[in-house]
Amino acid sequence: MTEIEEIKTNINEDLMILTGNHAAAHAFRQAKVGVISAYPITPQSPVVEKIAEFISEGKLKARFVKVESEHSALAVCCAASATGSRVGTATSAHGLELMYEMLPWAAGNRLPIIINLATRSLGAPWSVWTDHSDFITIRDVGWIQFMCENNQEIYDTNFQAFKIAEDPRVFLPVIVAYDGYILSHTMMPVKLENQEKIDEFLPPLKHHINLSDITQVKGIDPVTTPHVIKRAEGTAPGYYEYRYALQKSLESSIDIIKEVHDEFARKFGRSYGNGIYKTVQTEDADTIIYAMGSVASQARVAIKQLRKEGIKIGILSLKLFRPYPWDDLREFFKNIENVIVFDRDIGYGYEGVLSYELKSALYGLKDRPNIKGFIVGLGGRDVTTEHITTGVHRALNEFKQGLSTNKTDFLGLKLDELYDYDESTYFTRG
Amino acid sequence: MDLPEEEFIYPGTRACAGCGMALIYRIALKALGAKTLVTVPASCLTVLHGMQGFCSTKVSVYHTPFATTGASASGILASLEDKGLADEIIVLAFAGDGGTTDIGIQALSGAAERGTNFIYACYDNEAYMNTGVQRSGSTPLGVRTTTTPEGKDVHKKNMPKILEAHGIPYVATANAAYPLDLFEKFKRAKEVKGPKYMHILSPCPPGWGYEPKDTILIGRLANETGFWPLYEVINGKFELSKPSKKYLDSSKRKPITDYLKSQKRFKFIDETTRKIYEEYIEHVWNEIKGRLENQ
Amino acid sequence: MTDSKKDYQKILGSVQKPVIGEAGETGTWSPKKPIIDLSKCIPVKSRKPSCFNCWLYCPEAVIMRSIPPKIDLIHCKGCGICMEECPVKAITMEEVKSE
Numbered sequence: 001m002t003e004i005e006e007i008k009t010n011i012n013e014d015l016m017i018l019t020g021n022h023a024a025a026h027a028f029r030q031a032k033v034g035v036i037s038a039y040p041i042t043p044q045s046p047v048v049e050k051i052a053e054f055i056s057e058g059k060l061k062a063r064f065v066k067v068e069s070e071h072s073a074l075a076v077c078c079a080a081s082a083t084g085s086r087v088g089t090a091t092s093a094h095g096l097e098l099m100y101e102m103l104p105w106a107a108g109n110r111l112p113i114i115i116n117l118a119t120r121s122l123g124a125p126w127s128v129w130t131d132h133s134d135f136i137t138i139r140d141v142g143w144i145q146f147m148c149e150n151n152q153e154i155y156d157t158n159f160q161a162f163k164i165a166e167d168p169r170v171f172l173p174v175i176v177a178y179d180g181y182i183l184s185h186t187m188m189p190v191k192l193e194n195q196e197k198i199d200e201f202l203p204p205l206k207h208h209i210n211l212s213d214i215t216q217v218k219g220i221d222p223v224t225t226p227h228v229i230k231r232a233e234g235t236a237p238g239y240y241e242y243r244y245a246l247q248k249s250l251e252s253s254i255d256i257i258k259e260v261h262d263e264f265a266r267k268f269g270r271s272y273g274n275g276i277y278k279t280v281q282t283e284d285a286d287t288i289i290y291a292m293g294s295v296a297s298q299a300r301v302a303i304k305q306l307r308k309e310g311i312k313i314g315i316l317s318l319k320l321f322r323p324y325p326w327d328d329l330r331e332f333f334k335n336i337e338n339v340i341v342f343d344r345d346i347g348y349g350y351e352g353v354l355s356y357e358l359k360s361a362l363y364g365l366k367d368r369p370n371i372k373g374f375i376v377g378l379g380g381r382d383v384t385t386e387h388i389t390t391g392v393h394r395a396l397n398e399f400k401q402g403l404s405t406n407k408t409d410f411l412g413l414k415l416d417e418l419y420d421y422d423e424s425t426y427f428t429r430g
Numbered sequence: 431m432d433l434p435e436e437e438f439i440y441p442g443t444r445a446c447a448g449c450g451m452a453l454i455y456r457i458a459l460k461a462l463g464a465k466t467l468v469t470v471p472a473s474c475l476t477v478l479h480g481m482q483g484f485c486s487t488k489v490s491v492y493h494t495p496f497a498t499t500g501a502s503a504s505g506i507l508a509s510l511e512d513k514g515l516a517d518e519i520i521v522l523a524f525a526g527d528g529g530t531t532d533i534g535i536q537a538l539s540g541a542a543e544r545g546t547n548f549i550y551a552c553y554d555n556e557a558y559m560n561t562g563v564q565r566s567g568s569t570p571l572g573v574r575t576t577t578t579p580e581g582k583d584v585h586k587k588n589m590p591k592i593l594e595a596h597g598i599p600y601v602a603t604a605n606a607a608y609p610l611d612l613f614e615k616f617k618r619a620k621e622v623k624g625p626k627y628m629h630i631l632s633p634c635p636p637g638w639g640y641e642p643k644d645t646i647l648i649g650r651l652a653n654e655t656g657f658w659p660l661y662e663v664i665n666g667k668f669e670l671s672k673p674s675k676k677y678l679d680s681s682k683r684k685p686i687t688d689y690l691k692s693q694k695r696f697k698f699i700d701e702t703t704r705k706i707y708e709e710y711i712e713h714v715w716n717e718i719k720g721r722l723e724n725q
Numbered sequence: 726m727t728d729s730k731k732d733y734q735k736i737l738g739s740v741q742k743p744v745i746g747e748a749g750e751t752g753t754w755s756p757k758k759p760i761i762d763l764s765k766c767i768p769v770k771s772r773k774p775s776c777f778n779c780w781l782y783c784p785e786a787v788i789m790r791s792i793p794p795k796i797d798l799i800h801c802k803g804c805g806i807c808m809e810e811c812p813v814k815a816i817t818m819e820e821v822k823s824e
Contacts, residue, residue: 063511065504065505068537072500079504084509101495208737214466214489217490218741224482229483244733440745441801485741643805
């Protein structure tokens with residue numbers, strides 16, 4: 001069979017060529033989300049545009065609340081979820097930051113809300129291009145966070161996200177993230193699944209609050225004191241107990257995330273590693289590149305060259321960023337010699353978030369791998385194969401010399417091109 | 431007395447003795463009935479509802495962060511519409527003046543602009559009372575609060591006018607001291623489709639500085655001095671409410687000093703400010719006269 | 726998966742169910758309580774539902790629209806609004822000594 005014939009026989013009618021944004025929109029459509037509220041922001045706007053198109057064409061029966069800000073967008077989602085509907089929204093960067101007040105609110109109320117995040121760098125200065133800074137800023141509020149590498153993964157992860165979020169053992173909000181422009185605006189083949197199969201996989205939501213049932217009078221998220229309140233009518237937990245429950249549910253959701261991933265793989269024939277992370281050529285590797293999203297995708301190209309050099313190198317592409325898969329990562333890295341981390345973000349004042357979180361996870365291991373972190377691609381600066389190979393070489397060199405530091409090491413800066421730039425004289429010169 | 435006997439608030443709430451808001455909420459729920467979902471931002475009303483585990487109301491309440499009341503109501507309504515229950519269940523947003531005129535104004539404006547079918551009731555105790563009497567956008571001129579110890583130097587925001595400008599079908603002012611009028615307005619609002627806004631004067635004993643037993647008296651003085659005219663704007667048509675009709679005649683109005691002397695919060699009002707109040711009241715009623723004549 | 730729930734699985738979001746006296750016996754907030762002089766009270770005198778201003782203006786819903794109006798003294802905060810609004814001054818606020 002010629003290559004063309006092989007492609008032709010493999011072409012599926014359900015195979016569409018979609019941008020990441022549209023893949024997310026299709027996922028919302030097929031998940032039969034009941035209330036969507038969203039606000040336009042680059043590079044996410046096509047998600048809400050496509051959803052509006054679906055609704056006006058009658059392909060999606062949902063209430064689309066066209067709110068006046070992202071803060072209101074998540075507030076609408078929270079209230080609609082508490083009233084008992086399946087809800088979702090999409091945003092980026094400053095939109096996510098504007099939603100920040102509502103993020104712990106959604107987690108604390110245990111609302112199964114899905115946010116699709118087209119990642120984008122945070123200003124100042126203004127930037128519409130991708131990096132993972134917005135994704136990592138929300139890591140402490142109690143949301144489940146996924147990072148995707150391709151558009152099929154965006155589509156698939158959304159269904160898994162709804163199923164995980166709405167599982168009665170979980171009831172937590174979920175963010176599904178993907179790189180702005182690199183995935184959000186790039187077209188890739190995405191197989192859309194049969195609606196009946198999706199319905200089998202994702203049954204209707206049975207919300208634990210459901211205010212729409214007014215026969216059951218409930219007060220939702222009142223002022224909650226530090227004390228346990230005991231009276232004749234019953235006992236109520238204190239704030240500490242509610243937050244304990246949130247943390248423990250996050251920790252135990254990892255098993256359910258794996259469970260749902262495996263069920264999806266069995267039903268639809270596509271898997272993403274073990275649902276927590278994906279590996280590339282790690283079976284015989286003693287050196288691992290640790291990254292997520294677009295950086296991991298670039299690393300897949302880079303290791304071809306590095307392998308040719310004889311380095312036994314593989315990739316661990318992190319998919320589940322929160323809850324932090326502490327056990328799984330410790331198990332994976334305990335026999336690894338070298339880890340080179342590429343962060344498309346910085347925990348400012350410290351170092352790349354993937355880097356220092358991995359170091360803290362491996363603390364206590366008898367034999368710890370050498371770990372070095374690099375910063376790459378902030379503000380959408382292209383992450384190239386050269387950056388990754390340079391980083392690996394530099395790291396391996398430093399490991400040989402026994403050096404270790406937490407100081408950030410940037411790859412891809414163009415400071416040499418700025419030899420004549422000085423802001424203090426910028427406006428005075430001719 | 432054609433108000434229903436059924437109470438929707440149980441006795442023994444955390445509201446202060448003589449709280450104007452407690453009376454307003456009680457009357458509002460009587461008018462709207464059991465098939466109501468309420469959303470409440472951070473406010474004194476949050477406290478009235480009670481601490482964790484146990485609440486004081488017979489209707490479900492969704493507490494929401496300070497800035498989000500309008501959005502929260504939009505969300506509840508969207509879910510009800512999605513489930514096909516929007517015709518059966520009323521969505522009521524109940525917020526204080528801080529959560530309406532200041533931090534909540536964006537969400538309220540958005541909800542009004544979208545034509546959201548809900549009732550937004552702002553109980554106006556003219557300061558951030560829940561956090562200890564700080565000034566809000568709704569605090570009148572010259573009032574002493576903890577953040578304006580010499581008296582507020584700017585006028586109060588006219589929220590009913592702002593909502594009128596959104597072109598919504600029902601805007602009304604009301605007063606805790608006139609519960610029958612309040613009841614009728616909520617009943618009328620219930621029948622209107624689209625955004626409904628009620629701005630209700632809510633006298634506050636600790637915040638305004640008077641004895642709890644005088645809540646109704648002081649609320650009544652606000653109307654009798656012409657300071658708080660009661661009216662409705664139904665589809666753009668202005669209607670003065672019965673308790674305020676006689677004050678079109680300025681000779682029937684009590685002097686504003688009666689109102690100012692009754693509360694400690696006006697203690698620092700000097701001659702100049704008092705004159706501004708008198709002019710302001712003249713101006714408000716001239717405007718009302720003009721509206722009634724020209725429509 | 727067993728049926729027994731772990732402790733954290735029984736706790737989700739902070740919720741409330743309705744109770745009377747959420748703030749406790751709020752009657753203890755004030756020693757003064759409203760006493761109705763039945764000889765003046767309009768519904769008592771006319772023996773039919775009428776007036777009931779005290780019921781209407783009570784912010785706490787502790788007055789019942791019965792003849793005579795019954796007041797829940799366990800929860801009455803003693804604000805005195807009923808005394809002010811009674812058109813015939815039938816209500817006085819008096820210190821009620823608990824037995």
